Amino acid sequence: MATGRPLIQRLCIIGVGLIGGSLARALRDAGQVGEVIGCGRGEDNLQAAVRLGVIDRYLTDPAQAVAGADVVVIAVPLGAIEPVLRAIVPSLSTDAVVTDVGSAKGSVVADVQRIYGAIPPYFVPGHPIAGTEQSGVEASFATLFQGRRVILTPLAETSAAAHRLIQRMWQLTGAEVIDMGVRHHDAVLAATSHLPHILAYTLVDTLARLDDRAEIFRYAAGGFRDFSRIASSDPKMWHDICVANREQLLEMIALFSVDLERLAAAIRNDDRAAVLATFQRAKRARDNLYLD
Amino acid sequence: MATGRPLIQRLCIIGVGLIGGSLARALRDAGQVGEVIGCGRGEDNLQAAVRLGVIDRYLTDPAQAVAGADVVVIAVPLGAIEPVLRAIVPSLSTDAVVTDVGSAKGSVVADVQRIYGAIPPYFVPGHPIAGTEQSGVEASFATLFQGRRVILTPLAETSAAAHRLIQRMWQLTGAEVIDMGVRHHDAVLAATSHLPHILAYTLVDTLARLDDRAEIFRYAAGGFRDFSRIASSDPKMWHDICVANREQLLEMIALFSVDLERLAAAIRNDDRAAVLATFQRAKRARDNLYLD
Numbered sequence: 001m002a003t004g005r006p007l008i009q010r011l012c013i014i015g016v017g018l019i020g021g022s023l024a025r026a027l028r029d030a031g032q033v034g035e036v037i038g039c040g041r042g043e044d045n046l047q048a049a050v051r052l053g054v055i056d057r058y059l060t061d062p063a064q065a066v067a068g069a070d071v072v073v074i075a076v077p078l079g080a081i082e083p084v085l086r087a088i089v090p091s092l093s094t095d096a097v098v099t100d101v102g103s104a105k106g107s108v109v110a111d112v113q114r115i116y117g118a119i120p121p122y123f124v125p126g127h128p129i130a131g132t133e134q135s136g137v138e139a140s141f142a143t144l145f146q147g148r149r150v151i152l153t154p155l156a157e158t159s160a161a162a163h164r165l166i167q168r169m170w171q172l173t174g175a176e177v178i179d180m181g182v183r184h185h186d187a188v189l190a191a192t193s194h195l196p197h198i199l200a201y202t203l204v205d206t207l208a209r210l211d212d213r214a215e216i217f218r219y220a221a222g223g224f225r226d227f228s229r230i231a232s233s234d235p236k237m238w239h240d241i242c243v244a245n246r247e248q249l250l251e252m253i254a255l256f257s258v259d260l261e262r263l264a265a266a267i268r269n270d271d272r273a274a275v276l277a278t279f280q281r282a283k284r285a286r287d288n289l290y291l292d
Numbered sequence: 293m294a295t296g297r298p299l300i301q302r303l304c305i306i307g308v309g310l311i312g313g314s315l316a317r318a319l320r321d322a323g324q325v326g327e328v329i330g331c332g333r334g335e336d337n338l339q340a341a342v343r344l345g346v347i348d349r350y351l352t353d354p355a356q357a358v359a360g361a362d363v364v365v366i367a368v369p370l371g372a373i374e375p376v377l378r379a380i381v382p383s384l385s386t387d388a389v390v391t392d393v394g395s396a397k398g399s400v401v402a403d404v405q406r407i408y409g410a411i412p413p414y415f416v417p418g419h420p421i422a423g424t425e426q427s428g429v430e431a432s433f434a435t436l437f438q439g440r441r442v443i444l445t446p447l448a449e450t451s452a453a454a455h456r457l458i459q460r461m462w463q464l465t466g467a468e469v470i471d472m473g474v475r476h477h478d479a480v481l482a483a484t485s486h487l488p489h490i491l492a493y494t495l496v497d498t499l500a501r502l503d504d505r506a507e508i509f510r511y512a513a514g515g516f517r518d519f520s521r522i523a524s525s526d527p528k529m530w531h532d533i534c535v536a537n538r539e540q541l542l543e544m545i546a547l548f549s550v551d552l553e554r555l556a557a558a559i560r561n562d563d564r565a566a567v568l569a570t571f572q573r574a575k576r577a578r579d580n581l582y583l584d
Contacts, residue, residue, distance in 0.1 A: 208577035235571035279527035
């Protein structure tokens with residue numbers, strides 16, 4: 001436990017799920033948060049969060065929940081960020097810093113711009129690259145962000161002090177904090193996260209709609225289990241991500257589709273060298289990335 | 293250890309890799325094999341197999357290796373099965389039973405037909421649905437097949453005794469043994485195994501060829517690691533599978549591509565209900581399949 005004054009006196013987490021809950025746990029473990037106020041729509045989940053010691057108390061009205069908080073973390077699905085932002089504006093403390101954890105940043109910045117007419121200096125867009133296919137506060141744990149990366153996409157209007165505070169907050173969870181431009185963030189995430197989810201969802205759905213699907217799935221091997229794991233992710237959350245990052249995601253799907261058709265053509269035309277070269281390049285890239 | 297006469301007196305494994313090595317280990321652990329002869333092209337791997345106690349001795353010439361064996365297991369990549377079959381024909385014992393472990397069965401049966409002019413009664417096509425992205429005898433382990441399924445695709449010409457012997461052999465490894473038609477096997481595997489490998493290889497290759505690939509991969513999250521694991525599989529082995537199961541694989545790629553384009557169109561046209569419904573169907577199917 002740190003001694004003296006914690007970094008955050010009163011933290012308000014709106015959306016106490018896997019990400020919001022894990023952040024609260026990590027900051028508590030670091031002894032760097034005074035009081036944690038939870039807010040959300042599901043009272044069962046909020047009661048569980050209190051019971052688990054993740055938050056001290058909760059309010060279901062965002063406007064009331066943010067009153068007196070020095071840091072507000074919006075950890076709701078992307079599609080719910082705009083109404084939350086609207087609701088909290090009137091009751092934010094004058095010195096409050098607000099951040100979010102949305103998996104796409106362009107849409108969040110557009111939401112903020114629409115609501116405020118300009119980017120307020122106290123808003124720091126953020127995105128922790130962490131998570132599992134689980135959701136809800138029961139799935140949260142204090143070490144979720146350890147060794148992971150958190151991307152912040154501060155804007156020209158963002159205050160340096162607000163930026164530093166959110167940087168420090170995420171560093172306390174054991175994460176590496178990196179700054180990136182909004183568009184670049186969305187392109188990188190479309191490639192490494194949004195496209196893979198689309199492929200996994202589509203594959204499982206394709207197979208589930210085959211006539212002999214019961215039998216098909218019975219013969220799925222170990223590789224399929226790992227490959228399809230992300231298709232167990234929260235559909236509403238991923239729906240929101242597709243809507244929010246539409247443009248860049250569609251670009252990546254198009255790139256992928258061209259490559260898939262090129263590989264299919266190589267298989268069709270018995271161009272064995274091309275097939276082998278593709279697999280070799282991919283294996284080399286994957287092996288360079290991970291040791292497992 | 294079983295007492296009395298083991299099921300197999302002399303087992304010849306051609307291709308002592310992950311599958312061949314694990315089979316030998318499992319049968320040894322069950323005490324159901326007398327002598328195990330290894331055969332392959334890589335002497336380093338064969339020496340390692342002797343050192344690890346997976347095989348008793350080895351020969352690099354398949355014709356010599358099968359002499360006196362009552363069971364011959366061909367566990368080489370699909371593209372190497374035909375030359376092995378040709379090489380061993382003259383020196384097989386009159387009572388030898390031959391099986392293979394190829395991931396596609398239509399091409400193996402065609403190989404056999406081409407070489408023998410007809411399907412010999414002692415040949416039992418087989419396919420254990422097990423494996424990891426690792427290869428080589430060092431990756432082999434005795435419990436690889438426990439709780440897994442092994443598909444046999446016996447033909448009208450296959451002798452009942454040969455079929456029973458191979459069934460019994462795989463049951464001894466802890467596997468569930470199932471019979472299936474050749475074409476049906478290849479369709480099921482195209483869907484659950486071959487297509488996912490194609491998607492994983494293509495995705496990793498697509499990302500690896502982006503301009504900012506070094507940075508792209510740096511932000512890959514946990515989900516990407518699992519999703520892309522199968523892209524670390526042996527390129528030559530998967531090249532062979534694509535060649536061997538071309539027709540059914542291309543059919544599955546086409547099905548998948550239509551579904552991917554349909555989803556992309558829903559995202560493009562802001563048809564949110566269709567996007568959500570796809571993800572929900574997929575999650576339901578995946579969750580029904582696995583508990584993780």
